[in-house]
Amino acid sequence: MQTVGEVGERAMIALFTAAAAERSDNADDVVIGSGDDAAVLAAGGPVVVSTDTAVAGRHFRFDWSAPEQIGARAVVQSAADIAAMGGALTGLVVSIGCPPATPVDRVLALNEGMVRQTHRLGGRVLGGDLVSAPVVVLTVTSLGSLADLAPVTLSGARAGDVLAVSGPLGGAAAGLAVLSAIEHGADPGLAHRFSALVDRYRLPQPDLTQGPIAARAGAHAMTDVSDGLVEEITTMAGASGLAVDVDSAAVPRPDGLDALAAELGVDPVRWALSGGEDHELLATFAPGDVPPGWTVIGAVGDAGGGPTVDAQPVGDLHGWQSFSET
Amino acid sequence: MQTVGEVGERAMIALFTAAAAERSDNADDVVIGSGDDAAVLAAGGPVVVSTDTAVAGRHFRFDWSAPEQIGARAVVQSAADIAAMGGALTGLVVSIGCPPATPVDRVLALNEGMVRQTHRLGGRVLGGDLVSAPVVVLTVTSLGSLADLAPVTLSGARAGDVLAVSGPLGGAAAGLAVLSAIEHGADPGLAHRFSALVDRYRLPQPDLTQGPIAARAGAHAMTDVSDGLVEEITTMAGASGLAVDVDSAAVPRPDGLDALAAELGVDPVRWALSGGEDHELLATFAPGDVPPGWTVIGAVGDAGGGPTVDAQPVGDLHGWQSFSET
Incomplete structure (x- = not known):
């Protein structure tokens, strides 16, 4: 099996360029695609931009996900930030760091996952970089367009808004709890019985077209749930200076989650409140403006109230941070 | 001394946001700056985009450069790719990966170097990400504008063009050779006597405004010298299918380089031909179109000729690749 170190940087980049180019036939907005010093993207208005990094062992594990899933997930995580402003993904650039001993096939599979997911979201892979690093590190920088919409910020919530997801x-x-439980001795069959949840960990598939839909519906504030619901309402409450309360029973939970929680002896509501990386969109609207398909899960209250769950302080329900010990 | 792990991701990002915001007062084109899910940048036309990653121990060393220099250099490396298309830097996003035990002051200094260098180049830091990683990893994604200029590609060279830098x-x-020689036992005074060259390694300062100037002058092909001159002409010759010959004696060398080469017993021309990371711009022009300040160092010849130095095959003069053993 050939390694990246054996094949070399330029040959690898030529393979990436070919993989990106063969799918960009009908992308009128790509003036210069992958393979030059920089790409050039036509822009009809403001450009939305966000960058996100995922590190092997910290944000993903090759024994827990296929490389295509890891690549696709890195794209979803970055593209969700574009959607959270009300934007639509137009293109992205990718940096891959990996040890020289990494099999070429693994890196090509990561890249394939990124290219496919980008196309699924309506964008194009515009270029990238490949460097030697001690572990696999993926940085995705997404670009998006707002069409004629105003960007929806974190801080725009208004007293009287409803909160919806x-x-x-x-x-x-x-899903992560399933994989972790198996590693700690649980029956491996758990991953088969709850495969839909494991898939939600391996590759979350939020409907990111809801970002522009929410913006068009008049969303006042929006973000994506990357670090857990309580973490996000804390940020929203802080940015707006308002109270943001979640009705915990109203938060939608995926099929199978309650059954799994019963089996593992944990509180399913806690997963819904504190679990990160679902990348669903969270927004506040005037009460009549919530788009179809969204679920109202709370309300925005008066100034200075801060974040609450069921009208109680959030306590230890904060979610995931990159440098936390958990 | 506080570490990043002690302070946490959100507190660090708040510090970055403050550092970026205080310098963006008069940036009319920044619609939404650092601190939201994504930034929003006004764009009057095509957007140039490129991403570049630098890894501690591979692309820089904290015992060889100050963190401000390391941050600034990462910006120059990425912004040079914008200039190489004929673009002017407008903004950039930054991802910083670092071990939790990294001192906060070191990361703030890296960030300070990036913010200052971005402003020096006329752009703004639009946002970023901070993650836990085994070593410090910096990914800079630069955005630029072309005004009314057409992008200058790698492939546009024409037979009869001159090559200029x-x-x-x-x-x-x-400069890198000085630091390496000292590590292998040379007199530490070498770094003082050749400090201007060491500075060129620590923070190359090419005049990136020459990118748009070259585009306006009618450059047919352009790149920046990141991997060494011979590597770049190999890429240009390959992309255009033409011969590209360098006159080695014509390649400008910085003050002190010949004296250092004599002292270390190496060939100064080899540094000029194979040394990477100067990030000066390399372009081909019709003979009468070379802008003031550029130096003609070669010519573009007929189809199929490939890259040559002094009309000879380039042999072992190829430069640096991320996965090479050197």
Whole structure:
């Protein structure tokens, strides 16, 4: 099996360029694609930009996910930040760091996952970089367009708004709990019985078209649930200076989550409140403006109230941070 | 001394956001700056985008450069790719990976170097990400504008063009050789006597405004010298299918380089031909179109000729690749 070190940087980049180019036939907005010093993207208005890094052993594990899933997930994580402003993904650039001993096939599979997911979301892979690093590190920088919409910020919530979410929460955390339980001795059959939850961890598939839909519906504030619902309402409450309360029973949970929680002896609501990496969209709207398919899970209250769950302080329900010990 | 792990991701990002925001007062084109899910940048036309990653121990060393220099250099490396298309830097996003035990002051200094260098180049830091990683990893994704210019590609060289460079080459390689020689027992005073060359390694300062100037002057092909002159002409010759010959004696070398080469017993021309990371711009022009300040160092010849130096095959003069053993 050939390694990246044996094949070399330039040959690898030529393979990436070919993989990106063969799918960009009908991308009118790509003026210069992958393979030059920089790419050039046509822009009809403001450009939304966000960058996100995932590190092997910290954000993903090759024994827990296929490389295609790891690549696709890195794209979803970055693209969700574009959607959270009300933007639509147009293109992205990718940096891959990996040890020289990494099999070429693994890196090509990572890249394939990124290219496919980018196309699925309506964008194009515009270019990238490949460097030697002690572990696999993926950085995805996404670009998006707003069309004629104003960007929806973190800080725009208004007293009297309702809080709504675009899909179920807690699935990624539950899927991770399955893999972790098996590693600690649980029956490996658990991963088969709860495969839909494990898939939600391996590759969350939020409907990111809901970002522009929410913006068009008049969302006042929006973010994506990357670090857990309680963490996100804490940020929203802080940015707006308002109270943000979640009705914990109203938060949608994916199929199978309650059954798994019963089996593992944990509280399913806690996964929904604190679990990160679902990347569903969380927004506040005037009460009549919530788009179809969204679920109202709380309300925005008066100034200075801060974040609460069921009208109680959030306590230890904070979610995941990159440097936390958990 | 506080560490990043003690302070946590959110507190660190708040410090970065503050550092970026205080310098963005008069940036009319930044619609939404650092601190939200994504930034929003006004764009009047095509957007140029490129990403570049630098890894501690591979691309820089904290015992060889100050963190401010390491941060600034990562910005120069990425921004040079924008200039190489004829673009002007407008903004960039930054991802910093670091071990939890990294001192906060070191990461703030890295960030300070990036913010300052970005402003020096006329752009703004639009946002970023901070993650836990086994070593420090910096990924800079730069955005630029072309105004009314067409992008200058790698492949546009024409037979009969002259090849020209925007500044001296070999200085970064020579500076690195000084630090390496001292590590292998040479007199530490060498770094003082050749401090200008060491500075060229620590923080190359090419005049990136020459990118748009070259584009306006009618450059047919352009790149930046990141991997060494011979490597770049090999890429240009391959992309255009033409011969590209360098007159080695014509390649400008920085002050002190010949004296250092004599002292270390090496060939100064080799540094100029093979040394990477100077990030000067390399372009081909119709003979009458070379802008002031550029130096003609070669010519573009007929189809199929490939890259040559002094009309000879380039042999072992190829430069640096991320996965090479050197």
